Amino acid sequence: MLLLIPGPVTTRPEVRTALAQDIAPWDNDFKALYANVLERVRTIAGGITGEHVALPLPGGGHFAIEAAVRSFVPPGRKVLVPATGRYSESMTRLTREAGRIPVVLPIAPNEPTDPAVIAAALDADPAISHVGQVYSETGTGVIHDAVAIGAAVRARGRRMIVDAVSAFGALPLDLSRQPEVDCVVFTANKCLEALPGMAFAVCRIDRLLAEKGHAGSWSLDLADVFANAGRPRFTPPAQIVAAFNKALDFFDAEGGRAPRLARYTANAHTFYDGMVALGLTPWLKREQQGPIIVVIKSPDDPAWNLQRFVDALKTREILISNFFNTPTPSFRVGCIGAIGPDDMSRAVAAIDAALKEIGITRREAKCP
Ligand SMILES: *Cc1c(COP(=O)(O)O)cnc(C)c1O
Numbered sequence: 001m002l003l004l005i006p007g008p009v010t011t012r013p014e015v016r017t018a019l020a021q022d023i024a025p026w027d028n029d030f031k032a033l034y035a036n037v038l039e040r041v042r043t044i045a046g047g048i049t050g051e052h053v054a055l056p057l058p059g060g061g062h063f064a065i066e067a068a069v070r071s072f073v074p075p076g077r078k079v080l081v082p083a084t085g086r087y088s089e090s091m092t093r094l095t096r097e098a099g100r101i102p103v104v105l106p107i108a109p110n111e112p113t114d115p116a117v118i119a120a121a122l123d124a125d126p127a128i129s130h131v132g133q134v135y136s137e138t139g140t141g142v143i144h145d146a147v148a149i150g151a152a153v154r155a156r157g158r159r160m161i162v163d164a165v166s167a168f169g170a171l172p173l174d175l176s177r178q179p180e181v182d183c184v185v186f187t188a189n190k191c192l193e194a195l196p197g198m199a200f201a202v203c204r205i206d207r208l209l210a211e212k213g214h215a216g217s218w219s220l221d222l223a224d225v226f227a228n229a230g231r232p233r234f235t236p237p238a239q240i241v242a243a244f245n246k247a248l249d250f251f252d253a254e255g256g257r258a259p260r261l262a263r264y265t266a267n268a269h270t271f272y273d274g275m276v277a278l279g280l281t282p283w284l285k286r287e288q289q290g291p292i293i294v295v296i297k298s299p300d301d302p303a304w305n306l307q308r309f310v311d312a313l314k315t316r317e318i319l320i321s322n323f324f325n326t327p328t329p330s331f332r333v334g335c336i337g338a339i340g341p342d343d344m345s346r347a348v349a350a351i352d353a354a355l356k357e358i359g360i361t362r363r364e365a366k367c368p
Contacts, residue, residue, distance in 0.1 A: 006334015046174035064199035071222035086139030086325035139325030154180035194247035197240035274348030281365035297365030312354035
């Protein structure tokens with residue numbers, strides 16, 4: 001089965017096999033492995049020794065995003081959140097419920113955030129301390145250039161939190177050149193091709209210490225995680241960490257971030273071209289299409305039924321999401337995970353067959 005949902009992703013058998021052991025989280029061998037995993041992700045983030053630290057947080061990406069907001073933004077302060085889509089909505093809600101004030105910046109759902117628009121919003125409201133930026137909006141497939149946006153934030157002396165959950169390990173990020181970033185957040189189960197259960201925050205140590213004490217939560221206080229560095233505070237999913245360590249071996253063997261991005265880009269091109277050839281309508285124009293996920297508009301045919309389509313694909317060993325996160329109906333296909341262009345071609349052929357099976361004759365979308 002290919003998991004194209006897109007996260008958790010298709011993993012290598014060796015990564016899944018690494019789960020099959022009993023581990024004591026407090027054991028010295030495991031402690032060394034855990035510390036090593038954290039060093040590896042700090043390095044991938046471009047973190048500087050002594051300036052940045054990678055901190056683990058069991059759970060999904062939302063846990064780490066909430067922890068980042070609580071640990072770096074003082075209560076009552078404003079966070080500018082460009083409305084990229086589904087995941088900026090999460091950032092907004094987590095910010096509000098943590099007692100910080102989200103300032104939602106409307107942007108077009110099918111276009112990257114313009115750094116000049118961020119700059120203008122920051123100039124207009126000096127009370128905004130942070131920008132909460134989704135790097136890769138998994139709802140639509142649009143990439144929001146966190147490097148260029150960071151430059152605008154830096155020039156204005158503000159701070160930034162980056163949700164890089166579907167970007168980290170593939171899209172460029174170098175914290176050593178982005179001192180405005182307090183924290184970048186990601187999980188093990190997307191572009192790093194491991195299993196779900198662990199989130200990470202690579203943080204600036206000076207900012208962590210400066211803002212310490214007002215997280216308003218023990219579980220989600222990154223300063224407290226830091227204070228206990230090396231010693232898990234609560235039971236971590238140790239097997240998931242062991243599997244992640246194995247996945248990082250494959251990341252290194254592939255040559256790191258750039259070759260991985262090249263593979264995902266090839267996956268996305270193969271899939272996008274395949275969809276167009278089948279007469280389907282991608283949600284994004286080719287020049288806006290990112291390498292992480294391709295969203296296709298629902299065919300304008302009365303027989304269209306997303307769950308039936310998903311079921312028909314599943315019998316062909318392709319699993320996609322049975323929901324969509326775009327303003328108009330669509331289906332979404334991930335291009336990330338331990339897969340290559342041949343797998344995407346297989347998905348294209350399966351989609352062709354599934355559409356026939358459920359009786360779709362009119363494949364193009366109503367509004368192309
Ligand atoms: C997957 C994802 C998340 C985190 O989702 P969880 O279900 O909490 O792991 C956050 N942001 C983006 C952009 C994502 O793609």
